[in-house]
Structures are given as structure tokens and as C-alpha cells.
Amino acid sequence: MTESLDKLRDQIDALDQQLQDLLNHRAELAHQVAEVKRREDAEPVFYRPEREAQVLSRIKERNKGPIDAESMARLFREVMSVCLALEQPMRVAFLGPEGTFTQQAAIKHFGHAVESVPLGAIDEVFREVEAGAVHFGVVPVENSTEGMVNHTLDSFMNSDLKICGEVELRIHHHLLAGPHTRRDKVTRIYSHQQTLAQCRQWLDAHMPAVERVAVSSNAEAARRLKDEWNAMAIAGDMARELYDLEPVQRNIEDRPDNTTRFLIIGRQDTPPSGRDKTSLLISGKNRPGLLSDLLRPFRDKGINLTRLESRPSRIANWSYVFFVDCEGHKADATLTEVLETLEADGNTIKVLGSYPKAVL
Numbered sequence: 422m423t424e425s426l427d428k429l430r431d432q433i434d435a436l437d438q439q440l441q442d443l444l445n446h447r448a449e450l451a452h453q454v455a456e457v458k459r460r461e462d463a464e465p466v467f468y469r470p471e472r473e474a475q476v477l478s479r480i481k482e483r484n485k486g487p488i489d490a491e492s493m494a495r496l497f498r499e500v501m502s503v504c505l506a507l508e509q510p511m512r513v514a515f516l517g518p519e520g521t522f523t524q525q526a527a528i529k530h531f532g533h534a535v536e537s538v539p540l541g542a543i544d545e546v547f548r549e550v551e552a553g554a555v556h557f558g559v560v561p562v563e564n565s566t567e568g569m570v571n572h573t574l575d576s577f578m579n580s581d582l583k584i585c586g587e588v589e590l591r592i593h594h595h596l597l598a599g600p601h602t603r604r605d606k607v608t609r610i611y612s613h614q615q616t617l618a619q620c621r622q623w624l625d626a627h628m629p630a631v632e633r634v635a636v637s638s639n640a641e642a643a644r645r646l647k648d649e650w651n652a653m654a655i656a657g658d659m660a661r662e663l664y665d666l667e668p669v670q671r672n673i674e675d676r677p678d679n680t681t682r683f684l685i686i687g688r689q690d691t692p693p694s695g696r697d698k699t700s701l702l703i704s705g706k707n708r709p710g711l712l713s714d715l716l717r718p719f720r721d722k723g724i725n726l727t728r729l730e731s732r733p734s735r736i737a738n739w740s741y742v743f744f745v746d747c748e749g750h751k752a753d754a755t756l757t758e759v760l761e762t763l764e765a766d767g768n769t770i771k772v773l774g775s776y777p778k779a780v781l
């Protein structure tokens with residue numbers, strides 16, 4: 422026999438009371454953790470990405486359902502976000518304006534309890550983190566359809582900031598209309614250049630005659646519809662909600678698995694979490710076989726590379742630096758040996774950071 426609604430709700434009320442008490446108990450413990458950190462360190466580090474990654478991975482591994490592992494981890498993401506805010510209110514800069522995918526990535530990574538600060542350009546995000554005006558920054562680094570975000574790679578060449586985390590976000594783009602849009606009179610579509618590129622085939626097939634106008638961000642494209650009648654915009658859900666726009670057609674990205682990867686940048690080194698990645702900037706004297714010489718030590722030690730990118734060095738024409746992502750932490754003995762071999766061969770290595778692989 423099934424229980425009555427009232428009885429079931431009584432049980433839910435009792436569990437909610439327990440959950441609430443447990444969450445407050447957890448928050449008290451986080452508060453005590455903060456006191457220990459303050460006592461033991463003149464410059465205490467409150468945010469611990471390696472610990473957060475371990476907590477979230479464990480939650481996913483031991484989850485038995487019916488709540489799915491991803492959703493459970495997202496709930497705990499918010500719990501830790503609130504606990505961290507009790508230790509230290511955090512300010513995180515992102516490539517703005519409000520409503521960008523980068524803001525969505527910042528919230529996915531840190532939870533809703535952080536204060537997110539929109540900035541106008543990638544190098545501004547770097548500068549504000551360097552200056553200590555914010556604790557961390559979030560910048561896009563690569564898209565699965567359109568490739569690298571070169572501004573971000575180039576910013577690392579002149580910065581000592583450390584990568585302390587990564588976020589992956591599935592990107593869905595929608596064709597949007599504003600409150601005054603006359604849908605039969607549309608002559609222009611606004612969006613960020615990368616978004617227009619990610620929706621090129623759809624636009625060619627469905628709106629070939631409409632001019633595509635690249636603007637500084639998808640959120641800016643959405644904002645413009647406030648007072649225009651002959652334009653539409655392409656943007657994601659966050660911008661759509663922020664500017665209260667109508668979806669004309671959802672999910673118009675050419676590839677259904679369209680994903681963007683973002684990096685968290687900060688001033689601190691991150692200890693090993695057990696499931697880490699390391700990002701390196703490597704340069705060597707231009708010669709035949711340079712690239713294969715750079716890669717051989719990784720192969721010899723069995724270290725998996727997850728990304729390899731070259732960029733002009735900006736020192737001399739046709740000389741390049743290499744951005745290499747590999748599995749493992751710079752404190753691992755094998756990776757240390759690889760880096761020592763590369764340096765002994767006369768190459769210059771800059772470790773951009775070792776950080777936990779994305780868990781969410």
C-alpha cells in the first residue's frame with residue numbers, strides 16, 4: 422500500500438530538518454578550517470581547487486541514485502561555494518559583459534556564492550588578477566568547433582599568473598528576437614565572431630541574405646536588441662534570460678557537441694589532486710626536428726599530451742612557441758624528469774600551472 426501524501430511530506434520535512442542541521446554543521450567545520458589556515462599561514466589560502474576536485478570526484482563515485490551523479494555533484498558544488506564564502510568572500514573576474522558563457526563557466530566552477538566581476542577584455546582579466554583586485558579570473562581558451570582563443574594564449578606569454586583549474590561548457594546558441602523585432606524585416610544578425618562561425622552552416626542554409634555583424638560578445642549582441650526593430654541576435658541562455666529575449670530557433674550551432682574550455686587563472690600554485698593536468702609554454706631554438714625533439718621526452722616517459730598548439734613568438738618572424746597540455750602534475754617525478762630533460766637540451770620552459778582535471 423502506498424503511503425498518504427501527508428505522511429510522505431512529514432518524512433520529507435523531517436529529512437529537510439536533518440539536512441539543514443547537517444549543512445550548518447558542515448559550514449561550522451569550514452569556518453574552523455579557515456581559522457586553522459589563518460593561524461598557520463600569514464597569507465592563508467582559502468580556496469583549494471585540489472581539495473574541491475577530490476570532494477566532487479568522491480561524491481560522483483559513491484553516488485547510488487536515484488539522483489544522477491552530475492546533479493549530485495552540482496548540489497555539493499553549491500554547498501562548498503557557500504562554505505568557502507563563509508571563509509572568505511571571493512571575487513572572480515570574467516570576460517564580460519554580464520550573461521557571457523564565460524560568466525556561466527565561472528559559476529559552474531565556483532558556484533553561485535562568489536561575486537562575479539565582468540571585464541571588457543581578456544588582458545583586463547589578466548591585469549586585474551595580477552593586481553590583486555580580484556582573487557581569480559576566468560577566460561576562454563579553446564572551442565571544439567573554432568579552435569584556440571589566441572588572445573588568451575598570447576596573454577600567458579607576458580604573465581606570471583598560474584592556471585589553477587579548467588571548466589568545460591557545452592555551448593548552445595539560439596537565434597533571438599527582441600521586444601521590437603519585426604521578424605519579416607530582419608536585415609542584420611548580431612553575434613560574436615566565434616559564434617557566427619560556430620553557426621555558419623545553419624545561417625547559410627536558413628538566412629543566407631541577412632548581414633552578419635560581429636560584435637564584442639554574444640551578450641552585447643543580445644543587449645542591442647533592446648532598441649532595434651530590424652535585427653536579431655545569436656546568444657546563449659544566460660544572455661537570453663538577462664535581456665528577456667524570445668527564442669526564434671534554439672540550438673542552431675552546427676555541431677551538437679560544441680564545447681568551450683575555459684581556464685581559471687590565479688596567483689597561487691595548486692598541489693596535486695591525483696587527477697591533474699599541466700600546461701606548459703615551451704620555446705626552443707628553431708632547427709630541423711625541434712618539435713619532435715620537444716615531444717620525445719614525453720613519449721619516453723609515457724606521458725599523455727592533451728593539447729599542442731603553436732603561436733608566433735613575437736620575438737622574431739617565423740619563430741614559434743609551443744603550448745603543451747599534458748596529464749599529470751609538475752610535482753610528479755616523471756613529469757619533473759621530462760622538464761629537466763627539455764631544459765638540459767637548451768629549451769625554455771614556463772609552467773603555466775598544474776591543476777585538477779575538470780570534474781563537473
Ligand SMILES: O=C(O)C(=O)C[C@]1(C(=O)O)C=C[C@@H](O)C=C1
Pocket residue numbers: 451454455467468469470472473476500501502504505508
Ligand atoms: O578543506 C578546505 O580547505 C576548506 O576550506 C573546506 C572547503 C569545503 O567546503 O569543503 C571549502 C573551500 C575550499 O576551497 C575547499 C574545501
